[in-house]
Amino acid sequence: MRLVSTVLEQGAAAFTTGRVDRILTEGRYDDPRRGRFTGGYLIRPDEVTPLFEEHGFRVRRVLASQGILAWAQPEVAALAERDPDAYQRLLDVAYTTAGDPSVHGMAGHLLVIAERPVAQAE
Numbered sequence: 001m002r003l004v005s006t007v008l009e010q011g012a013a014a015f016t017t018g019r020v021d022r023i024l025t026e027g028r029y030d031d032p033r034r035g036r037f038t039g040g041y042l043i044r045p046d047e048v049t050p051l052f053e054e055h056g057f058r059v060r061r062v063l064a065s066q067g068i069l070a071w072a073q074p075e076v077a078a079l080a081e082r083d084p085d086a087y088q089r090l091l092d093v094a095y096t097t098a099g100d101p102s103v104h105g106m107a108g109h110l111l112v113i114a115e116r117p118v119a120q121a122e
Contacts, residue, residue, distance in 0.1 A: 001070065001106050002029055002042055045104035048112060057114040064107030067094040071106070 003023045007014045014020050022028045023042060030039040043051065049059045069076050069090070080087040097103055104110060 001108055006031075045101060045107075045110065048104075048110060052112055052114050057116050059112060059114045061099055061113040062101075062104065063098040063111045063113070064100075064103045065098075065109040065111050066107055067098045067103055069094045070108040 003020060006019055006023065006029070010017075010019065019030065022030065027042040027044075028039070029037075029042055031037060045062070048062055052059050064070070066073070076087065076090065079090065
């Protein structure tokens, strides 16, 4: 999602400055514009659980926080006013599908529910 958002925000410059290539090859996002998120390291959804497990966590669930609605948030908000029943049903579908790995790559953010086992006393 970050790659698409970068192109939508920056247009062709996202390609000519190498930002798209850095996201694809290095998982690195940099935005030097003042007042913007300074940058970050991105990983693919299938790398999230192993990353947490490497650090001693037991992953219980990985969820797409905006799920299938990430790209349509203004339209979904308008639906709440126009057709509250459809809005609620759509939220229910988003909730139901939030754990589906096929949704994770296009989610705005992922929520990881994990626990770190308590170390046993020696």
